[in-house]
Amino acid sequence: MYRVCSSCGADCALLKCACLAAYYCNLTCQQKHHLVHQCECTEHLLKVIVKKRTALDRLKEQSSPGVGSVELMTLEQELAREYCKVGRLKVNSLQPAIWPEAATHCQQALHLHRKVEISRGSLRGAAARAAAGKLVQKVAPYGLYDTLRDLGDIYRLMQKDSDALRVLQEALVEVRSDIAQESTPQLQEALAEILHATGSLYIDQHYGNRQIKNWTSGSATKVLLEEALSIRRTLARFGPAASELFRLLADVYRILDMHDEARNILKEALDLGF
Numbered sequence: 001m002y003r004v005c006s007s008c009g010a011d012c013a014l015l016k017c018a019c020l021a022a023y024y025c026n027l028t029c030q031q032k033h034h035l036v037h038q039c040e041c042t043e044h045l046l047k048v049i050v051k052k053r054t055a056l057d058r059l060k061e062q063s064s065p066g067v068g069s070v071e072l073m074t075l076e077q078e079l080a081r082e083y084c085k086v087g088r089l090k091v092n093s094l095q096p097a098i099w100p101e102a103a104t105h106c107q108q109a110l111h112l113h114r115k116v117e118i119s120r121g122s123l124r125g126a127a128a129r130a131a132a133g134k135l136v137q138k139v140a141p142y143g144l145y146d147t148l149r150d151l152g153d154i155y156r157l158m159q160k161d162s163d164a165l166r167v168l169q170e171a172l173v174e175v176r177s178d179i180a181q182e183s184t185p186q187l188q189e190a191l192a193e194i195l196h197a198t199g200s201l202y203i204d205q206h207y208g209n210r211q212i213k214n215w216t217s218g219s220a221t222k223v224l225l226e227e228a229l230s231i232r233r234t235l236a237r238f239g240p241a242a243s244e245l246f247r248l249l250a251d252v253y254r255i256l257d258m259h260d261e262a263r264n265i266l267k268e269a270l271d272l273g274f
């Protein structure tokens with residue numbers, strides 16, 4: 001079967017990239033498109049991972065065991081992000097057959113993010129710890145919070161609801177403890193996203209009747225989604241997921257027979273233009 005060439009757009013492409021996400025007329029077209037494609041090509045990213053892994057192993061051999069260094073943490077964090085990236089790309093490909101692989105990649109990312117935390121704790125000297133404080137960015141793209149949320153999404157897709165709930169709850173605990181130390185709009189936003197994802201999982205369980213026979217978590221769901229919305233109101237930043245958040249909360253109010261609240265929330269969404 002002929003496909004559209006990702007490079008020149010001709011519809012006679014037969015050459016398939018090893019990641020299976022791009023087709024080309026020939027090698028010339030593939031090479032021309034390489035710079036664009038490499039950031040979304042799982043094959044390319046896996047090669048990057050192998051390189052970074054090797055560099056990390058070499059660095060570990062050279063350093064004394066159990067002692068962290070900023071260099072070590074930098075590599076661990078970079079590698080974690082690459083794993084998370086591959087995991088997300090594999091989920092987005094919408095092929096259920098490779099969801100378990102996506103889960104494995106995100107688990108690797110999580111494992112490495114945890115190692116960064118351990119390395120940070122074992123750093124010697126105030127200067128090194130201060131440098132590490134700036135380096136570790138849990139809210140950055142593909143950082144710890146993205147990884148936990150992606151892992152939650154994958155488990156949900158795989159209908160492993162209790163695993164999904166476990167990672168989301170872990171994320172909630174973690175982000176709340178970070179906020180307790182120093183609250184930033186980015187952390188608040190991360191909290192809103194995790195609350196939203198957890199509430200949405202609870203509602204899925206109610207409608208899908210998947211693992212919980214009777215929906216006992218109605219008021220818990222309400223509390224989670226109300227907190228998510230109140231954060232968004234405070235930040236005055238609703239983001240692309242806002243309309244879903246309003247809809248979910250209205251659903252919960254309806255399930256709980258709180259019809260006035262359901263009407264009000266839908267009116268607020270309308271007024272805000274969602």
Ligand SMILES: [Zn+2]
Pocket residue numbers: 005006007008009010013024025026029
């Ligand atoms: Zn072409």
Ligand SMILES: [Zn+2]
Pocket residue numbers: 017018019020021022037040041042043044
């Ligand atoms: Zn590719």
